[in-house]
Structure formats: structure tokens, C-alpha cells
Amino acid sequence: MTNVSVIIPTYNRRELIQEALNSVLAQSFRDYEVIVIDDGSDDSTGEMIKDKFNEKVHYSWQVNQGESVARNKGIELAKGEYIAFLDSDDRWLPKKLDKQVRVLDENPDIGVVFCQAWSINEEGNLLDSRVIGNDLRVNEITFENLVLHNQISGSPSSSMIRQVILEKIGGFDPQIRYGEDWDLWLRIHSLSKFGFISEPLVQLRRHQDTQCYFPSIEGNAHRLEDHLVILEKAFANWQGSLSRGLQEKAFAYQYAQAFLAEESVQNTRNAKKYLQKTVSLYPNILYDVDDFGQLIVDNGAILVQVTQPWDYDAAIEYVVKVFDDLTLVGISNKHFESVVWGKLYAMLGFLAAKSGEDIIARNYLISAIRYDLGWLRNRGVLSIVSQSLIGQNPVKQMRQ
Template sequence: MPKVSVIIPAYNAENTIVETIESIQKQTLSDFEVLVIDDGSKDKTIELVKQITDPRVQVFAYPNGGVSVARNRGIEQAKGEFIAFIDNDDLWTEDKLELQIAALEQHPEASAVYSWTVNMMDDGESISFVQGTESTVEGNIYPDLLLGNFIGSGSNILVRREVIDVVGGYEPNLAFSDWDFCLRVAAKFQFVVVPKPQILYRKIAGSMSSKLDAMEKEGLRALERAYQTAPPELQHLKNRSLAFLHRYLADLCLAHDTDAKGLDAAQKNLWQAVKLYPQILQERYAQKLIIKLLIKRLLPGNLSNSVIQGLKKQISCPDPRVEPKS
């Protein structure tokens, strides 16, 4: 029986799947199985995986069901003592599994572990630290996780097998299923953190405003689902959670969009955040976003970008949510 089952949901991943698998093969901990769950790909994903001669790598083909269904199908196939997930276009540092397993073995009271994340652009070269994911919260992380998904993405978390037996798998009909899954785990189990960047999250360039409505709807669904089961003593956090979600959406628009539609969406979400949680105006990060919006409104594109670059290093987000991958 392998120590770790690594589950990769894959859909039309011919451009990245081999590199993702190679990052797993390079792990300093070698006792693992890799379960590639092909989710009805129409490209050469299956063919490329089958060309890999490593007996630890297996591929299973299913009709398209979405990333959450693919992860759940991987869980059904998994034989490992621990279960980890990675998306078909992300990468791990070579010590990711070793250090995460070591952290759990050093903390037997914990059943789940996370690390820090860096962004990797499409070129695979341009890398930036994901501000806010450098959390050091351990033990009962549930209240903190309700306020924002500092775990970041589905390529991060590693859990003991019994976690799945208790909380089940991923919610198939929820775009923010990563956050939802981590919340359900955190409600029942303790976490430990590896305070080191180990996940390279590949960001896809493109407009955010076109995706914003869907992201807002799914983010609100994820929070509503979470607060339906949250204990009474945490219900007072709900407006703050909602405000941080809208602040995050505003940040995405300001980072990706420069047209009037994107700025309107950013302004709408910032205003919603303030209405829900007026104290957000006291936070430096929210103040910086408001300044950024004003600069983009008042100055021409090139000039506004130059001014914003001077502020960029000072803007950090304590609760980023990585946008769901389709």
C-alpha cells in the first residue's frame, strides 16, 4: 500500500499534464501513487500519460463530470494512507510531500496539512508570491478559514485517509469546492502548516469581469453552505466573511481589468464590502484598493499603471481566494 495517493483531475491538459506529473516524480518522498483521473478529455491527455513508464502513475478515463467529480473518483481509487490533490496545470516543490507528511507525523493530533503558495504565470517563468497565503494558523483553523481561503487552491491540502471517511469528498455542484472541502475538514479536524512556499499555482491570463458574476454567485453559495453548519458562536463572522469575499472580487477586477466595466465591478464590490462590514475601511489593504480604484478612474492607462506600480509592493491581501479552475 503506498503511503500517499496523489489525485490529479485532468481535462484537456495536454499542454501541462506531463510537467505536473514530473513535479510529483521529483518528490524527495517516493512512496506514492499518482492517479490521473481523465475527465472526458478530447485532446491527447490520456495518450501522454500512458507514455509515462513509471508504474506509480495510473490513468483512469471517465465521462466529463467536472473537477470535483473527478477528485471524488480519484478518492474511490486511492489506496494510500494519506491523500493529496494537485490540479493538472500546477506544480509542487520537490519537498512538498516529505515536509507535509513529516509535519503530520510530528503532530499526531492533526489530520490535515497545508503549505504556502506562489503564482506561476502561463510562461512557467514569471513567479510571484501569493500575498496572504503565508498563514501560520494551526490547530483549529476553522474561524480563520471562514474569513478567507488562505489555503489557496486544491493543489495544496494533504489529509489522512480517515478525514475522507468523516467529511466525504468534494461538492460536485460548487465552483468553490476547494474552500468548501477545507472548511468541512477544518470543522472536524485540526490542521498543521508547513511555513514554506511549496505550491506553484498557474494563473491564466484574461478578463476577470467576465467571470465575476459566476464567481460571486459561487462564493456566496460556499459561504452560505458553511454558515448553515457553523456553530452559533461563529455566526457573528458572517458579514465579515461576505465583505472579504467582495473585497477579493474587487481586487481581481483591479488587477486584471482596466476598462470601464471592470472598474464598475470593482467599485460595486468595494461598496458592498463596506456596507457589510464598515470596519473594513480601517484596514490598510482596503484603503489601498480604494486608492487604486481612484487612480484608475482619474488617470490615463499608462500613467495610472506607473503610479500603481509604486504602491503594488505595499498592497497585500490577508484572505486571497484562488479563482476556481474549470
């Protein structure tokens, strides 16, 4: 039996899938097969694969039905004991398969193993130095945490799963378009343990398109609908005990994400509708600084980075609007607002420092400290501020 089946669903990515395939062929672990499921491409993807990778890849074309159906078709064709998914615009580092196979071989109670990842842009260059999954702790992947948000923030490309587990749960749900991986992790969680490798072994491509992060009005509604279905399934199938108010909080967070997404595209009417639903389910949401507050800041960061050059004011204007709408529905929390503004200005400061805009970075970081003195304990903040005040580039200082 082949040890690993690599499954790559694709649709009209003739150029990018070549990078994905080359990253598979460069793996140090050699006992694998590669299955490409072409979900109806019309850009000559198939011809390119047959020309350049014919003997190394099992290629199958189907009428366009979506990624979940394509992945399930790959599972049906797979002969491997382990399944590794790779999105056709992502890339693996050479030790990815080797290290994940080792975890599954040595731990029969683990059904799926993940790894950390880097973000790359459309040209394949590293986006920033932050590692995706850097704060993930495998013992914190609990049902209660998973229903609140998808902790596995690396897409299926960072995973390796036992074939027998996928057979038991029936693969991906073809009815779910948004969050199909989240749904899969929730179903796997009821059957086996999760494993995690604290090393980035995957490069996830982020496209410079706002729609990738904030769907259209129609797309946002579909995403919310799918996420609510995922939660309904998860709670209906869960056999364990639940903490008080967990269901209401989990559903509230989905409406909160829909609210913030609508704010991002300035659809005030829908934003307020989703916000009212959020507050009715979870009136104390402004006491969740770590979750809801961070979500606000993350959305602000995206608004900055989808513009060229970066528009820092977009994030500030966004957060002002969010707090205005929160006030309109009758909820406010000064501590929450201070912490969020501190997080936002710190984020802007780090982004500006990365771009070499030292004075702008310093001013944003000083604002972060004014809102939340806790940033005085952050070494990165202190380094950037102090070096800019004495007029020396911190990178140059470190080299000396």
C-alpha cells in the same frame, strides 16, 4: 496499504501535465500511487500518458464534469492513507511528499498539512521572489479568519489530507465551481487541526490571461453566488460562538470582491450594485485597511502584470475609479485613502525595481512615503531610493 495517493485532475493539458507527473516521479518519498482523472480531454492527453507513463500512473477518463467531480473520483479510487492533490499545470519540489508525510505521521491530531509555494509563469520560470503563504501562521487559521477570506492561498496542490477526513466530510462539493478548496478547508476545520510547513515545496503556475484573475461578468456573478453558498453552509454548520457582526462582514467582503472585480473590467453598473450591497452590510469597511485596502492594491497589481510591457498607470487609474465610486455612495476615509495609495505606490515601486527601472521605482517609492511615512521604516524602500539617488544599481552595490 499505499502511504500516499497522488490525485491529478486534468483537462486538455497534454503538455503541462507531463511536467506535473515528472515532478511527482522525482519525489524523494517513494511509497505513493499516482491517479490521473481525465475530465473529458480531447487533446490526446490520454494517449500521451499511456505512451510515456503507462506503468507509473493509474489513468481514468470521464465525461467532462468539473474539477470537483474529478477529484472525488480520484478519492474513490485511492488506496492511500494520505491524499495529495496536484493540479495538472502545477509542479512539486522533490521533498514535498516526504516533509508532509512526516508532519501527519508525527501529529495524529492534524488532518491536513499545507506548505508555502512559488509562482511560476506559463514557461515554468519563477515569477517573483515572493513566497505564497509567507505571512500564514497556523494558529491564525480560525473559523472567523477563514470565513472572511481563504487564508490557504496555495490551491489544493499545496495540501496533503488524511483519507479518513475526506471520507467524513464527503470530499469536494460538486455544486461549487468557484472556491471549492475554500469550502473544503472550512468543513475540515470543524473536524481537525491544520498543519503548515514554512517552506515553498510547490510551484503554482499563473497563466497570462486576465480571465484567470477577473472572470467575465457572468463568471463574476457565478463566483459570487458560489461564495455566498459556501458562507451560508459554513455559518449554518458552525457550532461555536461568533463575534458580533461577523456574518454581515463576511458576506460584505464577498460583495466587495465582486465590486472590485467589476471595476477591473470597467463594468460600472454592476460594480455600483455590488458596492451598495457591501456598504449596506458593512458600513465601516473603510476602516479595514489591512483587508479591504490590501484587496484593492492586489487587484491593481494584477492589472499591471497582465499587460506586456507592464502598465503601471492601469493600477493608478483603477484605484482612482474605486475611490470615485466609494465617494458616490457616500463613504470616504482620508486615512484609508492615504494608506492605500501608499501601499499601491510601494507595490509599483517594487515591481519597477524588479524590472530594472530604477528611476521609475524611486519616484513611485517616494510617492509611497509622501502618502504614508511608515514606508520610511521599510528597508527595501530605503535601499532602492538611496541607491538610485547616488546613481548606483543596488544589485551591483550588494555584489560589491
